[in-house]
Amino acid sequence: MRERQRLYLWLLGITMLVIVTALLLFACGRGHMGGMGPMGGHRMGMMGGVPGDYGGRRSPLPPTAENLRTGSVLYRSHCAVCHGEQGRGDGPAAAGMNPRPADLRRALSMPMVRDDYLFRVISEGRQGNGGGMPGFGSVLDETARWQLVGYLRRL
Numbered sequence: 791m792r793e794r795q796r797l798y799l800w801l802l803g804i805t806m807l808v809i810v811t812a813l814l815l816f817a818c819g820r821g822h823m824g825g826m827g828p829m830g831g832h833r834m835g836m837m838g839g840v841p842g843d844y845g846g847r848r849s850p851l852p853p854t855a856e857n858l859r860t861g862s863v864l865y866r867s868h869c870a871v872c873h874g875e876q877g878r879g880d881g882p883a884a885a886g887m888n889p890r891p892a893d894l895r896r897a898l899s900m901p902m903v904r905d906d907y908l909f910r911v912i913s914e915g916r917q918g919n920g921g922g923m924p925g926f927g928s929v930l931d932e933t934a935r936w937q938l939v940g941y942l943r944r945l
């Protein structure tokens with residue numbers, strides 16, 4: 791009889807563990823979905839969780855004058871309208887946006903904002919509550935997107 795009791799206790803323990811794990815996974819999953827604001831995204835990058843083909847990627851481009859110049863031209867034609875000329879999130883289209891375009895200088899000063907995170911945001915955009923940022927994966931080729939990453943680092 792005692793054997794059986796022990797078995798029940800054991801099964802109960804396992805069941806609890808499974809439930810707690812499921813709840814945790816569920817909670818984290820929700821945190822990673824849209825409408826989470828920039829901090830949520832940073833946390834995702836920090837936990838090594840930049841998903842899909844982007845995780846762990848580093849820029850293949852050296853920060854040559856040529857790459858930076860092209861990055862700057864791309865930035866002004868595709869990004870400044872929202873993020874502002876200086877990257878402070880105050881472009882002409884920023885007013886009335888919710889969430890507001892990120893202050894890129896502040897974002898780039900955070901050590902956990904790595905290449906793969908930036909490349910992913912530029913490629914896929916960010917869907918917040920009120921529209922957010924479009925993805926540029928189908929508009930700009932990989933080289934152009936890496937040139938943008940390089941330029942953001944010099945903002």
Ligand code: HEC
Nearest residue numbers: 827828831868869872889890891892897911916918922923
């Ligand atoms: C239509 C306006 C718009 C345009 C154009 C746009 N963005 Fe954004 N971007 C946003 C918004 C809004 C957010 C913040 C979304 C959020 O809080 O989830 C954002 C977030 C970001 C972030 C994440 C910052 C962080 O703190 O995690 C990066 C990096 C970024 N944008 C880079 C760019 C680059 C580079 C371009 C040009 C290729 C660009 N954006 C074009 C609106 C825009």
